[in-house]
Amino acid sequence: MLSNDIRNVITRKTLLTELARRDVRTLGQLAAMTVDELQSMPGIGAKTAPRIRASAQAYLTDAPVWFGTVPQSIRKLGAILDVRIDPDTLPQIPWGFCLSSPAHEKHYLIDVPEMTLSTHLHLPDGRMVGLVPRFHNAWMDVRDLAFGNGWTVYYWGKAILKHLNETATPKVRKDLKLRMVDLHKIFVDAVALPTKSTGLVDTAKYLGYTGWTNEDKPYIAHIAYLHWRRNPDRLDSLQDALDTMAHNTNAVSRIWWWMSSWYRASN
Numbered sequence: 001m002l003s004n005d006i007r008n009v010i011t012r013k014t015l016l017t018e019l020a021r022r023d024v025r026t027l028g029q030l031a032a033m034t035v036d037e038l039q040s041m042p043g044i045g046a047k048t049a050p051r052i053r054a055s056a057q058a059y060l061t062d063a064p065v066w067f068g069t070v071p072q073s074i075r076k077l078g079a080i081l082d083v084r085i086d087p088d089t090l091p092q093i094p095w096g097f098c099l100s101s102p103a104h105e106k107h108y109l110i111d112v113p114e115m116t117l118s119t120h121l122h123l124p125d126g127r128m129v130g131l132v133p134r135f136h137n138a139w140m141d142v143r144d145l146a147f148g149n150g151w152t153v154y155y156w157g158k159a160i161l162k163h164l165n166e167t168a169t170p171k172v173r174k175d176l177k178l179r180m181v182d183l184h185k186i187f188v189d190a191v192a193l194p195t196k197s198t199g200l201v202d203t204a205k206y207l208g209y210t211g212w213t214n215e216d217k218p219y220i221a222h223i224a225y226l227h228w229r230r231n232p233d234r235l236d237s238l239q240d241a242l243d244t245m246a247h248n249t250n251a252v253s254r255i256w257w258w259m260s261s262w263y264r265a266s267n
Contacts, residue, residue: 006030008196009055015043031056047189054192061194066262068190075260077102078152078181081142082248083160084221084241091166094135095225098245099142099153100253107145108242109138110225125239139168143176156200156252157184183256191259204251207258211247220244 004027010016018041024030031053038049054067084096097109108129115133118141122128132138146153153176155161161182164173188198195202201212221244227237 004028004060006056008059008194009052012043015041018042027056027059031060051188051192055194058192058194063194065192066190067192070186070190070259070263072263073152073181074186074256074263076152078154078256079146079149080249080252080256081153081155081160081180082245082252083155083163084225084245085163086222087219092163094138094163094167096221096241096245097138097142098242098249099145100246100249101149102151104250104253106242106246106249107141108245109141110238110241111135111138112229121238123235123239123242127239127242129238129242135167136169136172139164139172139176143172146176146179151179153180154183154252154256155180156182156248156255158182183252183259187255187259191262200248200251200255204254207254209251209254211250 006016006019006025006027006029008027009030010019019025019030024033033053035049035053038044038052039046044052050067054065058065079102080100082098082100083094085092085094093111095111097107099107099109101107106127108127110129110131111134112131113134115131118130118132118137120128121131130138130141132141142153145151161177161180164176164180168176184198184200187203193203193206195206197203205212221241224237224240224244228234228241231237
């Protein structure tokens with residue numbers, strides 16, 4: 001059993017104060033509350049209440065707790081999309097895309113603004129990367145790959161949809177949304193894990209993904225990309241940037257596999 005500290009699940013001070021006022025101070029007490037009792041508290045709604053209760057149960061049992069359902073469509077094998085952005089731009093401009101096919105073939109697209117035509121670059125490690133004049137072209141290539149192959153495009157978290165809305169052309173944006181599925185939203189509405197966050201790293205590691213190294217930190221891929229842009233001969237830096245995207249798509253694939261396996265076993 002993990003720690004019984006209620007702060008594993010509840011971090012908001014106002015909510016902790018209200019729980020203490022009701023003499024709820026441990027995860028065991030939190031897990032024993034009904035959904036209706038949780039919903040009676042300010043700031044807890046119909047969707048949040050079951051999730052809080054399941055999260056407390058997950059910590060108490062040190063195991064996943066299912067409290068919702070996943071759509072049947074989750075069984076369909078699809079591609080996985082990862083997008084890397086420049087954090088210092090507004091809106092945040094994508095520079096790197098990785099679309100991993102159902103067969104785990106990686107399609108890399110890298111933004112090189114000074115180019116006029118798209119081309120391909122063969123890297124020393126054997127990978128091939130597409131170089132595109134602008135990120136608009138990359139979104140178009142992702143759309144064409146998805147539609148040309150009939151792929152559902154899975155992704156993790158609303159940030160990627162935000163980047164699509166802000167940086168793709170209206171036509172490409174409309175087309176891609178028909179095929180894109182946010183696995184993160186489906187996951188957090190259906191299952192709770194005994195983890196501090198529902199982020200990709202914490203979730204995938206708990207479910208057995210081991211591809212990341214200790215060097216994987218926020219924006220490390222962007223730093224590697226900038227190193228390559230300043231010195232195009234540093235193909236090792238570009239390879240490092242691609243590695244991050246490959247790990248991210250592999251991690252999302254691991255989560256999809258775990259969810260779809262559960263669906264098959266329970267139906």
